[in-house]
Amino acid sequence: MTYSHKKIELKWQNHWNDNKIFAASDKSDKPKYYILDMFPYPSGSGLHVGHPLGYIATDIIARYKRHEGLNVLHPMGWDAFGLPAEQYAIKTGTHPSITTKENIENFRRQIKMLGFSYDWDREINTTDPEYVKWTQWIFLQLYNKGLAYESEVPVNWCPELKAVLANEEVVNGKSDIGGHPVYRVPMRQWMLKITKYADSLLDGLDDLDWPNSIKELQRNWIGRSEGANVNFKLPLLNESLTVFTTRPDTLFGATYMVIAPEHPLVEKLVSNEQKSAVKEYSEEASKKSDLDRTELNKQKTGVFIGEYAVNPVNNKKIPIWISDYVIMSYGTGAIMAVPGQDQRDYDFAKKFDLPIVRTVDTPENFEGEAYTGNGPAINSGFLDGLYIDEAKNKIIDWLEIEEKGKRTVHFKLRDWLFSRQRYWGEPIPIIHIQNKIKPLDEDELPLLLPEVEKYEPAGTGESPLANIKNWVEVNDSNGNIIGLRETNTMPQWAGSCWYFLRYIDPKNSLKPWSNDKEKYWMPVDLYVGGAEHAVLHLLYSRFWHHVLYDLGHVTYKEPFKKLFNQGMILGEDGTKMSKSKGNVINPDETVDMYGADSMRLYEMFMGPLDKAKPWNTKGLQGCSRFINKLWNIIIDSNGLLSHKVSIIEADKETLKLLHQMIKRVTKNLDQLHFNTCVSEFMVFTNHLHSLKHININCLKSFIVLINPFVPHLAEELWNSLGQTNELSFVKWPIVDNKYLISDEISIAIQINGKRRSEILIPINISKEEVLIRVKSNKIIIPYLLDVTIIKEIYIEGRIVNIVVK
RNA sequence: GCCGGAGUGGCGGAAUUGGUAGACGCGCGCGACUCAAACUCGCGUAUCGAAAGAUGUGGGGGUUCGAGUCCCCCCUCCGGCACCA
Structure with a gap:
């Protein structure tokens, strides 16, 4: 009987x-395992087959x-602002x-149709007032600690x-x-002092079981560099x-200085x-967007x-x-220019005919312009002869x-620029009282969004909330205005900074x-x-978690022990799936036609989880065939x-294959190598x-x-075998090496x-015996x-190699 | 330019971590079933060659009895950062 995926x-x-x-x-009493997915933003277009990978x-x-x-613990929720x-x-x-x-x-x-084993009682939604309340509560913790x-x-x-974007949300200007184009405009904003946690965030990376590339990305982003601040007298x-310089050893070669056009000392x-x-x-520079600034980097x-x-x-007096x-935003917004040892300074010096003094001796065959390599100091007074590291320390x-x-x-x-001039976000729980800031009390939370008629931000860049007079104005009992509410809202990152903590106790209305629950469930064992x-x-979420740790609200500093990044599923044409290209594969259709198990199995079979790989409907059909094949082996034409x-006892070969499979599947699962499990x-x-x-x-x-791969099929087969115990909790098979x-x-x-050949030998015979057999092998004799x-x-059990002359 | 990752059949990808390269699937070819097709089943399928054999994991060198795997140089592609002082 054919396998009816819909019914089953x-x-x-x-x-x-x-x-x-x-x-x-x-x-x-069981040991815990917290496995987390990055919760989705529920967009209007629904899932495509790449999302559930x-x-x-x-x-x-x-x-x-x-x-x-x-x-x-395996929860799911919605990042819905x-x-x-x-x-x-x-x-x-x-x-x-x-x-x-609706979304x-x-x-x-869509997610449920794939048969995932989420604990739906823990479902959360970042826009839920009960959730917003605690997001605001965490903001107040940050504020009270002086971090906002x-x-x-x-x-x-x-x-x-009509929005202000974080640096991270601006790409190439x-x-x-x-x-859309982005411009630099001064505006009142809420900031979070993530820089105070730079070292903490950097150090925390060392012990995490994360992909090396992601750790490096974060290290580069934090961008710690050691050097010295040097003061140049201004007569x-x-x-x-x-x-600020990372090369104070080159100080003798500083022949001019450059300061950012916005630097306060310019005037x-x-x-x-x-x-x-x-x-x-200066005016030209201020008009330039970041894009212009980078595009013009040649001259x-x-x-x-x-x-x-x-x-x-x-x-020596050197020109400024x-x-x-x-740029003003890095270091002190000013540099000492050492054209002999820095290519950028060299280019500038050449263009404007400024003096160039080498302070590091170049190798004999050196033909470049600025020399950034190591070598003994020259022209540097008491530093002469010292190599870079020593010279740095001495100076x-x-x-x-x-x-x-x-x-x-x-x-x-x-x-971190933390405010948005937007409606659909968590209101920042702050009241402005005559140039003073008053945070809301905990019992005033959540501060909810008012109803508005127009969602369009004010042209000034203020949030639409600014127009809602009776929300903005805070009155005392006599109806006198005592303050104005903050009209900025939080960025979308806020809700996702801590959602994994809410899953562990999603219905708690007091905290x-x-x-206790936090101590039991955290940290997340695997985050994908x-x-x-x-x-x-x-x-951002590591930052919040570090702060919460310092405040004693959480037990472990780092929230995500192991991180894994899944790759992208590309369209059948090998390019990124997008509506405009018309290569989007819809999971609704896929599941309808082949079933959730086929889709699950195929997505795992496609290749390593972390790689990008193209969708191939033929491949999916192969997996669907596999499911039918297995079904037809076990279930006869009458459905019995x-x-x-x-x-009847299994033969040796079958037992060997079975245990080999148990061994390999177990190992591959531990390494997240799903594709080879399917094989x-x-x-x-x-x-x-x-x-x-x-x-x-x-x-x-x-x-x-x-x-785990095809749970619906497995349950049905389990049931067919007359098993009545709950399959999900049946013990994982153990390898018997015998x-x-x-x-x-x-x-x-x-x-x-x-x-040249291969031979069959009894296991555990000596090298001598193997060699006797090898040398009498017909193909080998010549x-x-x-x-x-x-x-x-x-090499026992593998290979014989005879070296001859 | 800098950081990270990857290059294996027609395609997606395996390879016990230095030990029989190409598992498994797709595709393709031949055959069975069928009036026919689809489904299903059987056999085959790295390349060249009739065969023996030779060649083969981006390219070039090296270490080793033995290299897809280790070392050096180079090329290409993907991701990230980019005047960061």
């Missing part, structure tokens, strides 16, 4: 659902861990909460989106979403110009003759400001220039003694989570999601258990197909092995490393005539 899949999904098979117990993988591991006897719902609201007037609700329902339906502050900062203003002003230092030139240049530009600074090591190759010591500078560490990481969140979500299945199932199924009798115990073990050993083994014979044997190598 629905049947078992109902069984799991109705009996709450996958509810995680907060009180259990990671969910399939985690579901397989979740089910596998249950078979291994662990108490598994976000721009698309708001854009839609602007266009149609539909409240984002309505769109969001969530569609996503939930207001600042007038040049922000990335995108007129098209354009908005990450939509690709004009009786103050100093401080620069004080500029000479009368240069005033107009400097002003013109150096700049203007002399007409004033000098004094090099602290030799008291402004140039946009120095820093000298600077510190002379009080002309000090050892300093700088980070690329900047504070965001109970400490796309690599696109490498620096944003993963850095095949007469082949019996208690193993196919090999074993091909073997079953050739058998006259199938031992029921072997079959039972096999069904447990395939259950079945893996056969009496005979095939080994290869090489002559001079070239494979190779040994008229030659001298130099060496005979025997």
Whole structure:
């Protein structure tokens, strides 16, 4: 009888659902296993087949861990604040909460149809008032610890989106979403002091079981660099110009200085003759978007400001220039230029004919311009002869003694711009009372969004909330206005910064989570999601978690012990799936036609989880064939258990293959190598197909092995065998090595490393005996005539290599 | 430019971590079933060659009895960062 995926899949999904098979117990003697998916933003277009790839993988591991006897927490929820719902609201007037609700329902339906073993009682939604309450509560913890502050900062203003974007949301001077131009405009914003945690975030990476690439990405993003701040006296002003340098050893070669056009000292230092030139240049620079600044990086530009600074090591007066190759937001916004040792400075010096002094001796054959390699110091007074590291230490010591500078560490990481001028986000729980800031009390939370008529932000860049007078104005009991609410909302990252903590105690109305439960479930044992969140979500949530750790709200510093990034599923044409290309594969159709199990199996079979790979419907059909084949081996044409299945003992070969499969599948699952597990199932199924009798115990073990991958099929087969115990908790089969050993083994014979033949030998015979057999092998004999044997190598059970001359 | 990763049949990909390269699936070819097709089943399928054999894991060198795997140089592709001082 053909396998009816529709009927069978629905049947078992109902069984799991109705009996709450996958509810995680907060009180259990079993060891815990917390396996987490990056929860989705429920978009209007629903899932395509690439989205659930990671969910399939985690579901397989979740089910596998249950078979291994662990108490598994495997939750799902919705990251439901976000721009698309708001854009839609602007266009149609539909409240984002309505769109969001519809989208969530569609996503939930799609995810459920794949038969995942989530504990749906723990489902969360970041827009839920109960959830918003605790997101705001965490914000207040940050605020009270001095990690949230207001600042007038040049922000990335995108007129098209009418929103201010975080640096991370701007790519090459354009908005990450939509690709619209972005400009620098000063605006009052809320910032989070993530820079205070730079070292903590950097150090925490070391012990994490994360892909190396992601750790490196985060390290680069944090961008720690060691060096010194050096003070250059300004004769004009009786103050100093401080620069940050990682090469204080080259100080004798600093022949000029460059400061950012926005640097506050520009105005004080500029000479009368240069005033107009400097002003013109500064204005040009401020108009440039980040895109322009990077595009123009080929030619150096700049203007002399007409004033000098004094090099602290030799008291020489050196000119100060402004140039946009120095940016205000890194270091001190000023550099000492060492053209002999820095290519950028070299280019600038050449262009404007400034002096170049080498301070590191170049190798004999050196032909380049600036020399950045190591070598003994020259032209550097008391540093001469020292190599870079020694020279650095010596000069820093000298600077510190002379009080002309000090050892300093700088980070690329900047504070996190945390406010958005948007409606559909968590309101920031702050009241402004006459230039003072008053955070809400905990019992005033959640501060919910008011109803608005227009979702369009005010043209000034203020959030639409600014127009809702009776929400913005906070009155006392007499109706007097005592303050104004903050109208900025939080960015979408806020909700995802801590959702994994809420899953462990999703219904707690007194606290965001109970400490006992947090201690039991955290940290997340395995976190699977796309690599696109490498620096944003993963850095932000680590930051919040570090803060919560310092405040004593969580037990472990790092939230995600092991991280894995699934790759992308490309369209059949090998390019990224997109509506515009028309190569999107819809999971609804796929599941309807082939069933959830086929789709699960195929996505795992396609290739390594972390690689990008193209979809191929033929490949999916192959997996569907496999499921039918296995079904037809076990179930006869009347829909009954095949007469082949019996208690007749399995032959040696079958037992060997079975245990080999158990061994390999277990190992491969531990390494998240799902594709090779599927191969193993196919090999074993091909073997079953050739058998006259199938031992029921072997079959039972096999069904447990395939259950994580194709749970509906497995449940139905399990049921067909007359099993009444809950398959999901049946013990994972154990390898018995005695079945893996056969009496005979095939080994290869090489002559001079070239494979010439192979022979079957009894296991455990000596090297001498093997060689006797090898040398009497018909194919080998001719190779040994008229030659001298130099060496005979025997690797037990693998290979014989005879080296001849 | 810098950081990270990858290059294996017609395609997706395996390879016990230095030991028989190409498992498994797709595709393709031949055959069986069928009036026919689909499904299903059987056999075959790295390349060249009639065969013996030779060649073969991006290219070039090296270490080794033996290299897809280790070392050096180079090329290509993907991801990230990019005047970060």
